[in-house]
């Protein structure tokens with residue numbers, strides 16, 4: 494079925510979106526949630542398993558204290574209340590990637606509840622309510638082979654890997670977020686970005702969306718102004734920050750076209766497709782009753798000591814939003830300039846480049862200029878561009894030492910991004926160093942003067958600005974490997990003119 498989607502601006506002028514986000518975070522503990530199996534990413538399929546995480550009869554789970562501590566720290570960073578007593582619950586469902594045919598999760602007694610996270614969108618602070626933060630175990634992974642899309646449809650075989658089964662997983666659920674209007678997609682993205690930064694600052698997870706250690710489901714509904722909230726859909730496993738924004742936007746447009754045609758929204762899960770940017774229906778949503786939750790009989794209740802919780806709270810690191818404020822002051826940036834640094838995802842990169850010895854202005858210039866442009870062109874996140882803060886600092890060091898001019902530095906940086914090596918190696922290997930041999934430069938200048946007598950006369954008669962043309966000619970002759978300022982001075986000197 495092909496339908497023409499209405500224009501976004503027009504849709505959000507008529508409908509009010511309500512969004513909600515459920516984020517799953519794999520904790521970076523050494524061992525799994527209820528057994529001693531290792532948790533690192535990768536590894537031969539089904540080698541990091543034991544009777545407990547395979548759910549073999551007679552095996553008993555034991556809760557991982559490091560995972561509980563990490564979850565409490567997340568809850569505290571998100572301004573939640575920490576339960577003084579709570580239980581794990583058994584969530585029953587029959588899926589091939591669930592070896593036990595149930596998942597140990599938390600149901601009506603989450604470890605952390607009722608908090609918030611403030612995010613900035615367009616310079617405005619938006620407070621996102623946090624419903625709950627609870628602890629559970631991850632499922633295994635199924636791999637469908639033989640089909641074109643990697644989906645079960647059209648596959649000839651399905652394989653299952655239980656290495657991931659039992660890795661501690663924290664689920665962070667927001668309260669519904671109404672009132673963001675046209676900004677709903679950006680608010681969703683800003684929330685996941687901020688949450689990722691908070692989790693990273695806590696050091697509880699490597700928060701890699703592409704490896705699935707941070708996974709996001711996005712709930713979206715539409716309603717007419719003054720009416721009840723609409724039926725929501727849940728878009729599953731959105732795998733990048735950019736996709737969070739696209740998934741919300743796409744769902745707003747799709748739901749509007751259904752509603753405009755007099756249709757009803759079905760409560761269902763939907764899959765987001767990175768390639769087309771739209772969603773297709775998955776299964777119709779289970780309700781809590783379908784999962785037949787009951788308290789997990791194999792585990793004792795959790796009762797975190799209040800003194801311990803207070804200790805964890807006192808030891809929380811500076812949170813990203815406050816950290817950014819401090820950096821903004823140190824770097825002397827206006828709100829607008831800081832905003833472009835944030836939008837480019839360059840805060841930590843610039844911070845690390847400055848730590849490696851570069852001035853904030855120079856670090857910002859490279860990350861927001863050349864490298865951001867390249868990231869946009871190739872559609873990758875700036876952090877994955879292939880140049881590290883240390884390399885950018887090294888490059889700027891070469892510029893400061895007069896070995897590279899701006900143009901040559903750009904060429905060298907391209908080489909760094911293309912994986913040719915360090916800035917110094919590329920400069921040396923490709924012979925890109927600025928020509929500082931005055932003898933060679935003087936000869937090139939004299940040649941340019943001889944070849945352009947008209948321009949030389951102009952300069953002699955006082956039109957010093959005409960020197961630019963000769964600088965250009967010498968630059969061309971030296972393949973850009975001269976310092977423009979040095980050249981200009983040399984040209985004026987050879988023509989006997991005061992600069």
Ligand SMILES: [Zn+2]
Pocket residue numbers: 525528529530541542543544545546547659
């Ligand atoms: Zn195990």
